[in-house]
Amino acid sequence: MSKLNKIICQRIGWDAHLKPFLYKKLPSNLGWSATLGSLCVILFGVMAVTGMFLAMYYSPSPDKAYASIDYIMNEVPLGALLRGLHHWGAGAMVLAVFLHLFSVFFSGSFKAPRELTWIFGVCLLLITLGLGFTGYLLPWDQKAFWATVVSANIPKDLPVIGQFITNLLLSGGGISGFTITRFYAIHMLVLPSLMLMLIAGHIYLVRLHGVCEHESSHPACPAGKTTRIYRFFPEHMARSSVVFLVVLGIIFLLSLFGEIPREDIARTIDENYLPRPEWYYMWLFQLLTYFSGSTEVIGSLVIPTFGVLLLFALPFIEKSKFIGSVNRPLAVAAGVTVVVGIVYLSVTGFAGTLSYGNTFMIPSRTLSKTEKNGLRIYAQQECAYCHNIMGKGGRRIGPDLSNIKAKGRTREYLASFIKDPQSQSRFSVMPKYALQEDELYNLSEFILALDFTTNEPRTIKNEPRTIKKEDIIPKTITP
Ligand code: HEC
Known part of the structure; x- marks a missing residue:
């Protein structure tokens, strides 16, 4: 080892910290689903980088936002690609986070001693959805405007504090210039920094407790003698890169050839306008239509709040030592019901927005x-x-x-x-x-x-x- 090399290694703590971190041995039979976590992190990186460039051209005000998107799309070199990656990347990230959550749920890897890892994960899911929600308004088109109207009015139903929450969210009684700046600040400063901190904590905890039990009948890492060496680096990183490159390829193609729905500027009242939330919110949107009048709060607040609390409490509710899906018929049945429910609501949601007034x-x-x-x-x-x-x-x-x-x-x-x-x-x-x-x-x-x-x-x-x-x-x- 050259002298310089040695000095650098000493300065960055290579032997004591970095090397063990990178070359840490993981369970040798770790499945491909274990790459979903890394995928979420890398996608967050893509969103951060494309977001930084978009922020250089975007202007968060009602009279400029819409035009600044036009400018990005038409004038900025590679601007359309940039925006495409940010748009499709967002969908990919929400999907990856949900898949990661369900894969951890079905394999039972959220159980003790990994409760805290799971709780951090649920927070990360909520932040991801928050990023989607706040980012949605920024293009300032009809779709953005109306989706925000619908969702911001939801807390209003709450007794006493409802109006306050809506005002806090919108920065006043209605959607205005302050709403955009507020959403923008939350979207690019508050939530991303929270997310970085939580990702760090999440990864630390995953490292501390491992992805799953080493010697067990765990489906994510079944027992069995293998001589294969599987380390975080380079084996796991290589595998994660394959997955990431495939996903990146898809969002690249979508950015190049798919069209991002672009509607008229917000607030131009048009009788034929068809308001619709972003696809990953469709199921929540659809849930609202099953309740009306005084029961409306059930769909808009009670069920979603209950769902989030249930997610947080999961490791304390399902405490059995069993892991994997074979030994947990009840949990698996519940999980499948939720997945089917979400898919069902999304599909009927998309079908339902097509017609009205029949x-x-x-x-x-x-x-x-x-x-x-x-x-x-x-x-x-x-x-x-x-x-x-x-x-x-x-x-x-x-x-x-x-x-x-x-x-x-x-x-x-x-x-x-x-x-x-x-x-x-x-x-x-x-x-x-x-x-x-x-x-x-x-x-x-x-x-x-x-x-x-x-x-x-x-x-x-x-x-x-x-x-x-x-x-x-x-x-x-x-x-
Ligand atoms: C473009 C969408 C849109 C259309 C079309 C529309 N409304 Fe509304 N309406 C709303 C929204 C949003 C609210 C409540 C929040 C607000 O006032 O912004 C509302 C509120 C109301 C309220 C008040 C309810 C209350 O509890 O005080 C009544 C009544 C109403 N609408 C009736 C109608 C009637 C009748 C028509 C057809 C002539 C109609 N709306 C067409 C969007 C619409």
Whole structure:
């Protein structure tokens, strides 16, 4: 060893620390699924690097954000590739984190003494989802805007602190320039630094306790005499690199040939606009549609919160010494149910966003003439574009319109709200409806009739051809 070499080795603690770290022996039969953890870390690296370059051109303000993305796409050398890698990389990372989580769950490697490793992992999952959420608003297109409207209004349902949380998140009552700067700061400073620290802790703990038991019937590292040497470096790193290169290849191809959905600039109200969350949030979005009125919080808050708490508590709930999936039928059944549930919700979510306004939920009693007219206007104006009734028939961008009598809404309030939502609620994002006074009267009566605490609901089909213009504007009613 040359003298210089020796000095460097001493200075960086090669023999004492780095060498044992790099050349650490891992279980010789470690499966390929063990590369998922490294994949998550490397993808985070890709996101960090592409993000840094994007930050050089991106401008976080409502009047410049959209144009700055155009600039990145069209003017910056390799800008489109850069943005593509960041966009598709985000999806890949969310997927990798979920796969990593499920693989650890099914192999049972989260059990003692690895509780803390698992808890760090759950935090990393939440940070990844937070990065996805905050990054989503930044392109400032319609999709970004509406998805943020929907999700930021979710905590509002919480008693007492709900409004406060929404205001904190949006930096005020509505989505504004401050919302972008806040999301931007969280997206590129707060969450990435948290993530780095937690990754360091996670890796330290993995090192401390090992990936899984060495000598056991663990499926991730089954027993058996092998003479093969499997070290972190170079064997495990080489294998992880193969996986990473395949993934990188895919996101490269997607960046080059796939088109990133790009919609109109945020807030241009367009009747044909189809709001949809990013695919990895679709299942949560879909969950919302199963609940309405006072049960809405179950879908928006209770189930997700319960799910996260359950994840954190998992190592303390399932304490049996068994590992692998063969000896844990109950845990595996629960895990499979969750996976199937997520896939099911995602698929129905994608199918469901395609249609709206084909059916309406109305009270089973006979509607009065006024209410019937209101229903026609409701169908004509395509309110179902943003509103559900009893969780059905439309989309959940605005609140469910069933049982809102219970919220103390009066006919006068509804009429003036629909005519000019911003006059009633400053930050409302609902479009204005320039309807006649009698139309507003009918529509409000119809909405108040959607009281399913005293009436059974009934589903009717939309038959647009039976609606005639003269039916819609009755002559006799005076508000
Ligand atoms: C582009 C989406 C969109 C469309 C289309 C839309 N709304 Fe809304 N609506 C919302 C949103 C979002 C809210 C609640 C938050 C807000 O005001 O921004 C809302 C709120 C409401 C409320 C208030 C509910 C309450 O509890 O106070 C009523 C009533 C309402 N909408 C009725 C209608 C009617 C009737 C139509 C059709 C004429 C309609 N909306 C069309 C998005 C929409």
